[in-house]
Amino acid sequence: MGQIGDGSLVEWVIRTRYTRAVMLKNLNIAIIGAGNIAEALVSGLLKKRVVQPSQIFATDVSESRLKHFKTQYGVRVGSDNAQAAKWCDILILAVKPQVIDEVVVGLKLPARSNPLVLSVAAGVPIERIQSKLRSTKHIIRVMPNTPSIVLEGATALAGGPGVSSQELEIGKSIFEAVGKVVVVEETHIDTITGLSGGGPAYVYVFIEALADGGVKMGLPREVAQLLAAQTVLGAAKMVLESGEHPGALKDRVASPGGTTIAGLHSLEEGKLRGTVINAVQSATLRSRKLGKLGQSRHIASRKNGVGRAKRAT
Numbered sequence: 296m297g298q299i300g301d302g303s304l305v306e307w308v309i310r311t312r313y314t315r316a317v318m319l320k321n322l323n324i325a326i327i328g329a330g331n332i333a334e335a336l337v338s339g340l341l342k343k344r345v346v347q348p349s350q351i352f353a354t355d356v357s358e359s360r361l362k363h364f365k366t367q368y369g370v371r372v373g374s375d376n377a378q379a380a381k382w383c384d385i386l387i388l389a390v391k392p393q394v395i396d397e398v399v400v401g402l403k404l405p406a407r408s409n410p411l412v413l414s415v416a417a418g419v420p421i422e423r424i425q426s427k428l429r430s431t432k433h434i435i436r437v438m439p440n441t442p443s444i445v446l447e448g449a450t451a452l453a454g455g456p457g458v459s460s461q462e463l464e465i466g467k468s469i470f471e472a473v474g475k476v477v478v479v480e481e482t483h484i485d486t487i488t489g490l491s492g493g494g495p496a497y498v499y500v501f502i503e504a505l506a507d508g509g510v511k512m513g514l515p516r517e518v519a520q521l522l523a524a525q526t527v528l529g530a531a532k533m534v535l536e537s538g539e540h541p542g543a544l545k546d547r548v549a550s551p552g553g554t555t556i557a558g559l560h561s562l563e564e565g566k567l568r569g570t571v572i573n574a575v576q577s578a579t580l581r582s583r584k585l586g587k588l589g590q591s592r593h594i595a596s597r598k599n600g601v602g603r604a605k606r607a608t
């Protein structure tokens with residue numbers, strides 16, 4: 296598969312104006328790196344019947360990961376990244392940032408091969424991947440988060456040079472299998488890393504603290520934890536499904552002189568909002584710094600003729 300005439304199968308699917316629902320039915324997807332994010336994607340795509348197992352080829356250096364993907368999901372597996380890249384219409388790079396350079400170089404994509412490339416590698420700019428490929432490819436940078444594993448991910452996509460809106464739609468179709476998706480400019484990806492990339496960790500701390508409060512006031516730990524986690528889930532659903540401003544929803548549950556406004560007062564005294572805003576800002580700045588570090592190491596390694604970038608994240 297892969298080529299029709301001079302164009303890629305992705306282009307052909309776009310030309311024939313397939314709807315998003317059926318778009319992916321005709322495309323083969325290779326995933327390089329059968330780790331956590333790859334498993335979330337494969338599991339979501341198959342569970343939601345967006346693609347068939349025969350449309351997925353997962354590669355990894357670990358035999359046990361390949362065995363797991365084969366037995367659990369029935370997808371094609373192998374250790375030859377170049378073979379998978381040649382076979383596919385959509386190529387998902389899901390290895391760690393510190394090995395991405397050598398992995399991309401090792402793909403040895405022929406100049407005429409035109410898969411749509413999606414990279415989830417944190418802190419790795421599109422330009423860096425482009426420079427490692429032998430010819431101009433259409434690349435989409437993706438910032439997913441770990442709740443993708445339970446199909447409640449928050450993912451941002453940014454298209455590189457030449458990426459069409461239809462190609463972004465294909466990218467969206469893939470990540471919508473594991474949650475909600477937004478399309479942004481690449482310049483926003485560091486902020487998104489600081490918000491939804493790190494966000495699950497911030498929320499885990501909030502859930503833990505909420506449960507600790509219950510325990511302090513006499514609740515058994517498992518009861519407190521269940522109530523805390525379900526409260527966060529329910530409040531998030533209220534925001535997403537009502538479309539209302541969270542402040543308006545907050546006002547509705549805070550009755551005059553009541554218990555909730557007393558609790559809210561304590562949160563304000565503890566500067567919860569300012570602290571959370573600072574958390575997103577700090578993580579964003581850190582992501583920018585690591586991206587620049589990775590970039591300068593990448594440039595240095597190119598100058599020194601060294602293929603493998605050092606750990607940047």
Ligand SMILES: NC(=O)c1ccc[n+]([C@@H]2O[C@H](COP(=O)([O-])OP(=O)(O)OC[C@H]3O[C@@H](n4cnc5c(N)ncnc54)[C@H](OP(=O)(O)O)[C@@H]3O)[C@@H](O)[C@H]2O)c1
Nearest residue numbers: 328330331332355356389390391392415416417439440441
């Ligand atoms: N997890 C997240 O929440 C999250 C969020 C945003 C972005 N990301 C990005 O997503 C990417 C994958 O993250 P992850 O958490 O899924 O990592 P992971 O679980 O470590 O998965 C990466 C897999 O790639 C394998 N691998 C290493 N070298 C390879 C090679 N040359 N060819 C093929 N496979 C190779 C690794 O094997 P070994 O372990 O044996 O080396 C591992 O199984 C990273 O770039 C990360 O920055 C992750």
